[in-house]
Amino acid sequence: ISAADQGAGRALINELRMLRRVRHPNIVLFYGACIVPETAELVLVLEHVRGGPLGSFIAKTPDGPPAEVRYKLAQDVCRALTYLHAQTPCIVHGDIKGSNVLVEEVRAGVNAKFVDFGLSRLIKTNARKLGGTTKWMAPEIMLSTASQLSASADVFSLGRLLYEIATGSRPLADMSETSIKEAARDGKPLALAWPSNGSPFVEKCRPIIEACCRFEASTRPNVSQAQEML
Numbered sequence: 001i002s003a004a005d006q007g008a009g010r011a012l013i014n015e016l017r018m019l020r021r022v023r024h025p026n027i028v029l030f031y032g033a034c035i036v037p038e039t040a041e042l043v044l045v046l047e048h049v050r051g052g053p054l055g056s057f058i059a060k061t062p063d064g065p066p067a068e069v070r071y072k073l074a075q076d077v078c079r080a081l082t083y084l085h086a087q088t089p090c091i092v093h094g095d096i097k098g099s100n101v102l103v104e105e106v107r108a109g110v111n112a113k114f115v116d117f118g119l120s121r122l123i124k125t126n127a128r129k130l131g132g133t134t135k136w137m138a139p140e141i142m143l144s145t146a147s148q149l150s151a152s153a154d155v156f157s158l159g160r161l162l163y164e165i166a167t168g169s170r171p172l173a174d175m176s177e178t179s180i181k182e183a184a185r186d187g188k189p190l191a192l193a194w195p196s197n198g199s200p201f202v203e204k205c206r207p208i209i210e211a212c213c214r215f216e217a218s219t220r221p222n223v224s225q226a227q228e229m230l
Helices: 003-019 054-058 067-085 152-167 177-185 200-212 223-229
Strands: 030-036 041-046 051-053 101-106 109-114
Touching: 003 030, 003 041, 051 054, 054 101, 054 152, 067 101, 067 109, 067 152, 067 200, 067 223, 152 200, 152 223, 200 223
Parallel strands: none
Antiparallel strands: 030 041, 051 101, 101 109
16 A cells, blocks of 8 residues: 555544534534445545535635625634634644635525545644645644644634635745745744735734734634634
8 A cells, every 4th residue: 555545544534533523514514434345445424515615616706705705704614613622622623724615605695614624633642743735834833843732723724714715815825835834944924915905804804814824823812712803
């Protein structure tokens, strides 16, 4: 079995372990798991979310969705993360980004749901280090300097996600992963690019996003505080 296959297998088992613990309207619903007899593959049975990735939803029209829709999406992801971090032990998602949030359009409007818990961790003494996606990843995770697993890494990624919801742009879109890692090694916080003619919604969200994305983990709000600010 290749290293890639082993890694995928571990992620799938980890996702099974996490999803069976959680039930929330803004997290994809886990129904069960089964083994495919012909291949002995493990298969997860999840809710069918009738929608696509958050980034695609926001880009459907030139100006993107109106502020009230963006606000609902921001509240949805904050609610889901607040729920995860309130569990005992705390659950850290570990890979928060636009492609791991699905947006379904329902009669009452929109509903966002977190998916992909393959990198999630329980905060406990023997927890393995987090991974993630570079443009959304907290610098302490990138540098492996965190002395222990912390929910503040999720808060950093939440800030990057809220940036995409507010502006319609991916964070650090013009930077390479190498440049981002070099800045982290040099202890240099990276500023997000803000539109020159930002909407009132963007301007209201900016202080919250910048607080979540502070370089020093200890200076970030927790997710409940970020939601209250929102």
